[in-house]
Amino acid sequence: MVSSHILSAYDEELKYLRRRISEMGGLAEQMCGDAVRALVNGDSALAQKVISDDVILDHAEREIQDKAIVTIARRQPVAIDLREIIGTLRIAGDLERVGDLGKNTAKRVIAVQGHGVPRKLARGLEHLSDLAAVQLKEVLDVYASRSAEKAEAIRLRDEEIDAMYTSLFRELLTYMMEDPRNITTCTHLLFCAKNIERIGDHATNIAETIYYMTTGAVPEGERPKDDTANTVGAIAD
């Protein structure tokens, strides 16, 4: 779509940023999948790997920030270039948070290990995690293709994750009410579910950033939400 810069070194700097974002995205995606797998299988070695991967992700975010700041200082970017670099900084921040959420889930593996995760809940969590993984994967593909329409489509799909999260929330409550001995495990799982739901939100943020990078405008209208978990348990009307 856009032609090359007269200064080829400038193109190289932008390419570097793009490549690093793709790498960060790949790692964040993997961490999220690993964290949930470690949780449902009680695999503490895999959990440990997720925790150490987060260090790499944090480091990558700092490198992207440094490079972006140097590029702004040296090139004084404007128009698409400027939006591209500002977008890169935002996306790097979102991906770093995705990594943190994956790590937080991994840390809970040890806490729930003793009791194990009930099969039904495990399936729910896996399903939620699959949805988030698809969002993340697709948004990273859109990052590569820069399609504003696809970014918009992803943004509108966050609803599904919210709905799934709400239903898991209800289910966890039921387990806790059935037997108070479930409370510890279920509380941890509730946090894990919330982490995954937040990952979906970050994917949506990234979709909005890509839309802005491409068009220079913010997507119109509110994000669709189906997150009614905050009203679960409220006295029915």
Added chain:
Amino acid sequence: MNMLSEAAVEKALDKKMNEVAYKMIGKDVSVYYGEKRALFDVNLNVRENTVTALIGPSGCGKSTFLRTLNRMNDTIEGCRVTGKITLDTDDIYDKEIDVVELRARVGMVFQKPNPFPKSIYENIAYGPRIHGLARNKADMDAIVEASLQRAGLWAEVKDRLHEGGTGLSGGQQQRLCIARAVAVSPEVILMDEPCSALDPIATAKVEELIHELRANYTIVIVTHSMQQAARVSQRTAMFHLGQLVEENDTDKMFTNPDDQRTQDYIMGRFG
């Protein structure tokens, strides 16, 4: 009833606030140098008390357009201007127009500082004298001081007003030329790459000056430095191959321009 009329007044005021006041209007302006056409039906309006930057690659017609605004092109052999340019309501290409008076109303600052080989004082006093703006020495002293103040040069030269203007540094010389342009109380100031011969500090001082002058004058500046256009102007016009490609708010122009050619040019990409 009172309420109603108040609301009506407010509405009228609001409308006036939002109304764009144009100082100069260019309609279908074309310029020919002999057989060669340098500008193609340019329609560009210059807003009052606004800095308008003209940008574009070399030979795009931006300087040519600037020069049509005070008929500097008249001095070029074989140059022909068609279309209409008005200053307030006056057609500046009308036969009745006194070109000398026009250039007092629409002053110009050039790329290279070009002070007269005279004292600093005389550099400023020359214009007001030929236009008969001062009745006596005291009047003239006041004009010289006020002009140098406006150009931010007074503090630096007040003790050596009678020394040669060419003895100043490049940046000071350029501000002297701006003071000279201001001395005849122009309404519009045209600047043709006023900082291209200056170092960054002198450039910053001239840019600060442009920013201050905007309150009292309408300014049109041609610049090769996109960053300068972004820094000093409120409106930016992009020229390419003799045509006006896009004119927009500077903020919009440098974050999300409408035209692909503008985009490629300001980002330094191959068009």
